[in-house]
Amino acid sequence: MLEELAALAKIAEIDARALATDTELEEIPARMTELSSDVDKLRELLEAEKQDLAEADGLLKTQQDEMKGQSDALARSKAKSARAQTMREVDAVERELEVIRRSMREREEEREKLKAAIDKRRSSVEKHEQEFADLENFTSEEKANAEARLGELNQERSSILAGREELVKKVPGQIIRRYEMIRKKRSGVGAVTVRDGICIGCNTALRPNQNIAIQRHETFEQCPRCNRLLYSPHTIAKAEEAAAGGKDGEE
């Protein structure tokens, strides 16, 4: 039993060391996905903004064409005015000219407003284009860093986990399955040591007879509160001592 308990204790220590690595290995791709989706969202907004600007430019162009048409009409009316013979004709042409002039003034005002709005929008687009370019640069740097870090972490992880499979073979299958299940439920920690009769996983005091069984390396015990498998801080040393002494450590 001592050897089995020690194997579980070693697995727990390996997993505790791998935990930070595993957490970071999960966090990095999640952060990259988030960043990519930010870039996509910003790209969409920028495209919509550019589309609006192009439409406004088109509207301005139409207005300018209309104004050109009006000044042509004005020139024609002026020519007519020069040819007017009677007072009635002169009045009629004057009224016509006045209508055209008023319409042109209104158009001019509209055009100035539109131009101002377009200028404002254009500078906003330029600002957003710059921001987008900055975000893209930042993202590609972050991606390169993330790739490098993932490489490091995977290497670290495989060196931490070296030998784990061999240890798993030494622990009863049912215990390993229980251990893995608890690990999933209990923030990655499936087995902990007991110090002074207290589970260090959740600080619960154990019943004295359970504590004694643990200190004697007799059975696989579980914490009554957090359910984690328990072992003595001396289990590994004790098993190594037993192995060095030529004994197999089993009872």
Ligand SMILES: [Zn+2]
């Ligand atoms: Zn506990």
